[in-house]
Amino acid sequence: MFNTASTTPEKILQMLAALLLFAAVMGLILFIAGRFGGKRGDRIVAYLYLLPVVLMLGIGLVYPGLRTIYQSFFDAAGKAFIGFDNYGTIFSDADQLTVLRNTVFWVVVTPFVATAIGLVYAILVDKSRFESFAKTLIFLPMSISFVAAGVIWKFVYEYRPDQGNVKQIGLINQLIVWLGGKPVQLLIESPLNTFLLIVVMIWVQAGFAMTILSAAIKAIPDDIIEAARLDGVNAWQMFRKITLPSVQPTVVVVLTTIGIATLKVFDIVRTMTGGNFGTSVVANEFYRQTFNADNQGLGAALATLLFVLVIPIVWYNIRSLRQSEAR
């Protein structure tokens, strides 16, 4: 049951066995919980309900997290204590500095552009006849994997050498040729390639921004809009004085949420360039150092850095939420 299943019937059997085992555990918990009543019993029921969750989170998240932070102070083999040397490497090694620079590009550009596009689009299609269809088009990329998104865009960026009657098959290079330019190796030219990868993330995240912001726009009370309209404001004033202030707290949430997702982006880089040609980011470098370069210590330090970078964004998010609630 705990072996590797290799044929399809075996796989399905193993899945059913796992689900049965899980159902049995759940049944046991509920059975025991059912035997307790009264105030003292309440506590036991609560602890029983929480037991599996606490165990899983403890073993699967808390312990591994602490362990990784600890490992980040050890060398490549995870044996010798080397203090902050791994962090020193991240902030001094030329390759690692490129990784950091790229990560900054990603985290600064993606949230703002994706949110701006999402907001503009949400306003443009609001209350139009094709609203739900138009929104679905932009939102669809959100449902597919970063890997598939990477493949789709790699095809857009595809390059064919500029010789004889070789034709371009990538859309961007064909446009360049039509406009009289020479085709470019889009995914190899650095730092252009990093920005082209960022486009993919924007393509995915704009739908998220649009959906959340669209709901916020629809939540603006009608009487405010009506009053402004009676005052004769134009479209720009409406946006500047009514829409934007009303959705501002939501904009912050969307920005920070996309920022965090972007910080951890890995699949896009790995699928499209493998982190080569100066496109690596922290999340990708973590994987490369840990599994390809066998540098456990540096890998752990990069993972920890990722964790540390998330904290201020979350802190800002919670703080601005508090402020908007206090208002």
Add this chain to the structure above:
Amino acid sequence: MSTTTPVTTTPPLVAEKPSAAKVAKKRLSSPWASLAAIVLAVLWTLPTFGLLVSSFRPERAIKTTGWWTFFSNPTLTMDNYKGVFGGDGGVNLANFFINSLIICIPSVLIPLSLAALAAYAFAWINFPGKNILFLMVFALQIVPLQVTLIPLLEIYVNIKITGTFWTLWLSHATFALPLAIYLLHNFMREIPAGLIEAARVDGAGHVSIFFKVMLPLLTPALAAFGIFQFLWVWNDLLVALVFAGGGDEVAPITLQLANLSGTRGTAWQLLSAGAFVSIIVPVTVFLLLQRFFVRGLLAGSVKG
């Protein structure tokens, strides 16, 4: 991750029907707005459309001419799809497709049930240490998966379940819990306390309250999170790479597609068809259950 998003899930339903004059005025004043919206929509759709068209073109045509030439010189073929499903090209997507399903089902059901129980305890039972425990679970949402992978892998090696579906089921289930508990807790808190008290007065215990009162009311929330988690697991690459990277037996479809893109990056006849086979399930789920998915998004966040 984000906390309570300050937006309502349902737009106000009472928006009065705008008068014909108003509509006309709006139409006249916003041809540019419509144009901008159309341009954006086309830009967003074109990349996918190009690859979709390519997946039905013959290999030679894909590699020598742009997909836009298809419209002046249409030739259709299913060979690419046969190629990715057939075993002879070494792609064998059918196998990975099944793996993805096998990974997804328990990875959705297990955290959903566990989180529902835990959320109930947090929402409706008083016990010492409740607030601090809930805060800790809430805070765990921000832990990036990356910091957990290596120690988890060591644990799996020690208990000898590497290279099995168990590693993926356990990992995905664990990673989903903080967000799931937080979301379901919020939904449960909105259920009127009177309902639960009435049930208690009638002598119902926490088990029967959970099943008879909570669960029926919770269906939309469970559906929202279920879809969310399904898409997340189906689209995951990182967890699969780390725990199932070794063998084809348990690797999901995203992993095979990523490998294909790495090792045969110019085999566009396989990549295009492969990409569409891999997105057909999430896109279908998404289109059918969009409303629930949006609700999940609005109430919650993006994890990972």
